[in-house]
Amino acid sequence: MEEISVKLKPQQPTFEDDKGETNTKEGDGELDEKITKEKGQESEQDGNKEEDLETNREDGKCFKQDTSDSKNGSLNKEDSSLSGTKERSPERIRPPAISSVNMDLFIDNKIDKLGCLNDLKQIEAMAFFKRLVDDLMTLDYVVKEDPEIDLRSLLFDNMHDVLTPGQDLCDEINDDEGSVDSFTDDNRDRFPTLLEKPMSQLKDEKRTDRNSALEKLKSVSNEQLEVPLRKNSRIDANFEDASETAFTDDDFRRKSGSYHQNIDHELCTKIIQKFYLKQAPSLSITQYLERINKFITPSPAVLLSASYFLFNVAFDLKPENNCSLLPLQSPPEEEGPIKMTSVDSLDIFRLVLSALRISLKLIEDKNFKQAYYCKITGLQHIDDLFKLELAFLYLLNFNLFINEFSLTRFLFQFKVFDTNLRRYLKSRTV
Structure with missing residues (x-):
């Protein structure tokens, strides 16, 4: 594969404070007010499109509905004029804080009880995305300390034990704070x-x-x-x-298939440099995601897709496109060891905005303009956003296939990874 050349102008991060605001020529606080005003105008335009009078269709002709109580209609108009209030577009309800979701309880218990993907709340999907970001940054720190760590075992070991919890896992989860009722005698050994x-x-x-x-x-x-x-x-x-008998890894592999190595790791290392900032912003990644959730509020499908893409980019993995809901197994050993692409405080911001932007364009019919998205995510130039999207697509090797099966499967794929990572970190502290 030929090496691509994507040139990005190095820029300082535009975030300077801890309140989720950006420093622009418009002054502090004016950006948020302008963004809210723009969204209010959009909703007001949509409301003006509705017809004032109801119409009924009969014999192929449209006619105004007969209103015998016309006096009441004029009375209502007078009441509204006396009250001196104008019809305004309803204020946009801000989503709750991401920290309001107990992710340990969600991963250990709630995922297993989901009847369908529609049962996943928006704030839960955002908290899920944040948990993935936190896990990747934590694992990147561990990999830099111990380059010989076995990523294959962290990603895929104990697959059937996590998805069909036995006594040991139930006791371990019940010992965790805030998840005492995660598993009881009635729901042990039950499948999600x-x-x-x-x-x-x-x-x-x-x-x-x-x-x-x-x-x-x-x-x-x-x-x-x-x-x-x-x-x-x-x-x-x-x-x-x-x-x-309990299912084994061989049973999962035979039914669900496996991952494959994506593209050359050295090429991924070169491409990932396009996402680096000169220095880490003063804004934390949690505040960054809170800002995105406040002004964009991506749907659960967009957030799951972005998580799916970011996970595959981090480990250079290409999933098999089949219709099984069972999580995938590790790539064949003859394809070589699994390596992790660097995910740290310098590149995570641009990786997050690229993953979300591509997912928005892929999943949603109505998208925000590039300029609006740049204001939210802190990019100074629209051209940089296009280049970041292109670089992220090359990291994915343009494998954008997504459906309900792949998103459902990824929920449990991440549960296995997160559980193994927590066990590993717990063993290091002992």
Whole structure:
């Protein structure tokens, strides 16, 4: 693959304070007021498009609805004029703080109870995205301290144990603060709601395999060994436990497929340099995401897609495009070790804005203008936003395929990664 050349003008971060505001020529606080005003004008224009009078269609003709109570109509007009109030566009409700979501409880318990992706709230999806960002930055720090760390095990080990929790995992989760009711005796060993169907299919396949193995043994006994089995033979009892055994990583791999290495890691290292700032902004990544959530409020689908893209970029992974809901397994070992692309305080801001911008364009029909998005995310030039989007697409190798299966699968994929990372960090502190 030929090396691409994307030139970005180095710029100082535009964030200078801790209140989520940017320093511009308009003065402190004027940017937020201007942004809110622009959004109010958009909603007011949409409201003016509605018809003042209701119309009914009959025999292919439109006519005004007959209003016999015209006096009441004029009375209402007088009342409104006396009150001296004008109809205004409703104020936009600001989303709650991201910290209002208990992510430990959400990952350990709530994800397993989701009936469908529509049950995911917007603030929960944003907190999920922030948790991914925090995990990637934490892992990047660990990798720089210990370059020989096994990323494959952190990403994919204990897959079936996390998704089908046993006694050890339940006790470990219940010991965590704020998640005492995560697992009880009634819901132990139950599969997540979204995975119940594929898990039941795996059970049926294992049961079918058990029955075929039993019939094969019987035929061998009758034909080759010439030892006929009695009708009251208890040989079936030896296979009863086999049908209820826990799933293994091989079962997941056979059903769900695996990742593959994406593009050359050295090329990714060169491309990622396009996302670096000269210095880290004084604004924290949490405040940065709060600002984006305040003025853009991305939908859950956009946030899940952005998380999905950012995860694949961080580890140079390309998922198989199939219709299974089961999480993917690690890439084949012959493709080499998994390496992590640097995700730190200098490049995370531009990686976040690029992932969200691409997801907005891909998922949503109505998008914000480039200039508006630059104001929110602190970019000084619109051209830089286009170049960042292009560089991020090259990091993804233009693998933008997304559907309900891939987003659902990623929820549990991240649960495995987050659980393994927490266990690893806990073992380091002991």
